[in-house]
Amino acid sequence: MSTTLTTSAPATCWACSTALGESPLLCVACGKVQPTTSLDYFHAFALARKLQIDLPGLEREFHRLSRRLHPDRFARATPQEQEWSLAATALLNDAYRTLRDPIARVEYLLKLEGLEIGEEHAGVNKRADRQPPADLLEEVFELNMQLEEMRMTQKMGESDPSLQRDLKSARTKFETLLSEVDNDLATQGRAWDEGDAATRPAAAKAMAALLDRRRYLRNLVRDVNQVLGA
Amino acid sequence: MAYSDKVLDHYNNPRNVGALDKSSDEVGTGLVGAPECGDVMRLQIRVNPETQVIEEAKFRTFGCGSAIASSSLATEWVKGKTVDEALGIKNTDIVKELALPPVKIHCSVLAEDAIRAAIGDWKKKNHVSEAVEVAVAAK
Known part of the structure; x- marks a missing residue:
């Protein structure tokens, strides 16, 4: 996995020295593909590191750049440019997939900002301040027990209508909690976008905690659906 | 990622699955979670x-x-x-015993937290005062 997420792209085209404008992947003046070394996803689309994104605009830009960077267009270019066009296309795809998803976008931005997010960083991250609130744990544990009971009942070929009802109301409840988390994430996202160096760390921390909570809720919704759908 | 034989053994044949009477004074309960992956773990002890x-x-x-x-x-x-003595168990001992890969170290941290939380709960119930573990109140 790449760890160089800092933005340090050349500011001008390697071929014609024009300043790179709309996207650092492509020169608007001469149409040459640019080297992609350690470009972050926001930068690839010439976007500021902000969470509110114009999605239709992002999609348009993705298609436009994809067409112009397509390796077929560089079939007769130098091997170096062919390689860059492949790399630029791959980067563009990853960047688009990440930025168009609001949750992946937050996770990515927090990683860029140096916060430890998600499972791959979990080993480094030692305890205590990351313990979720006790009431959430109790809830999660209880629901898991209920799910387990439901699975056992199903295995024995019986159907228990009250358990079914409990599970459905639990699903509704957890989906509601999930949408509350998403609303809070949006609020903190706005705080990030409109904030400055002094206020942004608090927003980032709040978002990291919300993502933790969201992971629990998402697992629960997934598990309930699995049992109900079986 | 492949699990080690020891992990597989415990996974396929887990020891001591179950529950103890939470309300008993002799029982300490620790409930902890790993937000990175959404795991929850409850560990209970009965102390003489x-x-x-x-x-x-x-x-x-x-x-x-x-x-x-x-x-x-x-x-x-x-x-x-x-x-x-049980408070002396470290997550690194668990990592070593189970040969956990780096991405799974947090599972061992969770188990250590659970031991501490269970002992903390038992101490609280029995008014065993010791300031060792205030941080893992996890309650």
């Missing part, structure tokens, strides 16, 4: 009030194979130890 020896331990973990193996191993290890 005379000797302070952990005579019984049970766990219930909803999570990945490594989390289940870590908590299964933790219950095996705490049994027969005094509460103070």
Whole structure:
């Protein structure tokens, strides 16, 4: 996995020295593909590191750049440019997939900002301040027990209508909690976008905690659906 | 990623799955979670009030194979130890025993947290004052 997420792209085209404008992947003046070394996803689309994104605009830009960077267009270019066009296309795809998803976008931005997010960083991250609130744990544990009971009942070929009802109301409840988390994430996202160096760390921390909570809720919704759908 | 044989053994044949009476004064309960992956782990101990020896331990973990193996191993290890000895169990011991890969180290941290939380709960119930673990109040 790449760890160089800092933005340090050349500011001008390697071929014609024009300043790179709309996207650092492509020169608007001469149409040459640019080297992609350690470009972050926001930068690839010439976007500021902000969470509110114009999605239709992002999609348009993705298609436009994809067409112009397509390796077929560089079939007769130098091997170096062919390689860059492949790399630029791959980067563009990853960047688009990440930025168009609001949750992946937050996770990515927090990683860029140096916060430890998600499972791959979990080993480094030692305890205590990351313990979720006790009431959430109790809830999660209880629901898991209920799910387990439901699975056992199903295995024995019986159907228990009250358990079914409990599970459905639990699903509704957890989906509601999930949408509350998403609303809070949006609020903190706005705080990030409109904030400055002094206020942004608090927003980032709040978002990291919300993502933790969201992971629990998402697992629960997934598990309930699995049992109900079986 | 492949699990080690020891993880698989604990996963397929977990030791001490179950529950102890939460309301008993002799029982300490620790409920902890790993927000990175959404795991929850409950570890319970029954302590002999005379000797302070952990005579019984049970766990219930909803999570990945490594989390289940870590908590299964933790219950095996705490049994027969005094509460103070049990506090000496470190997550790194669990990592070593189960040969956990770096991405699964947090499962062992969770098991250590669960031991501490269970002992903390038991101490609180029995008014055993000791400032060792205020941080893992996890309650």
